[in-house]
Amino acid sequence: MIESCSRKRMVIAIAFLIGLSILVLIIENELAPNDTRPHTHTTAHPNMTQKDLCWMREETDNLEECQPCTDLEKKSNSPPICGSASYRQKVKCKDTGIVFKKCDRVVWIEERNFWTFEAVTGAVGLIAGLATVARQKVLDHRILQRIQRQVAAGV
Known part of the structure; x- marks a missing residue:
């Protein structure tokens, strides 16, 4: 087992593993997307109105943190954003009122x-x-x- 390895072999193995780890980190950094902005885009859903998309053009105040849509909300499309998203956030648009918007992380x-x-x-x-x-x-x-x-x- 490991007890039978010489000191030289152990040092070479550790150096190889460190080099491999650094190589993986470099490759992962190159392949990762550079866009770190929150993704608040939404795909148009048939039941969504302009009122439901007010958060895209008006100032908003967050009333709730991002929450997952329940199965009932997904099936009934109420709120409409749950028909096209897995997570929703309750916001208050300055002029329109309270609506739900899509969010990416809970x-x-x-x-x-x-x-x-x-x-x-x-x-x-x-x-x-x-x-x-x-x-x-x-x-x-x-x-x-x-x-x-x-x-x-x-x-």
Whole structure:
């Protein structure tokens, strides 16, 4: 296993992995889109009126954070934006009134996903650490038994 690798091989393997990681980061940076603006465009839906699109041409105040559309809202197209989008945000247009607009990210869902990922990563790390400690104890016990057998044999 890894115990049989020489120091030179380990250094070469680590250098290779670091180089590969840097190469992946560079390629990912080149392929990622440069547009970081929020995507508030919408595809026209048959039930949408000019009133529903007032947020595109008027000043708005956000009344709610971005929320996912429920299955009922998607099926009934009420509010109309749920017919063409997965997430909606309640806004108040200056002249028109309260409408819903499309939004691309729900902060609380992203936070939940992040903390779920962190918890799973921590659990995997803890389990891996405990497995390493247990394996080390088994190997130490085997070495101790071998030494005891050699001492008992008089070698």
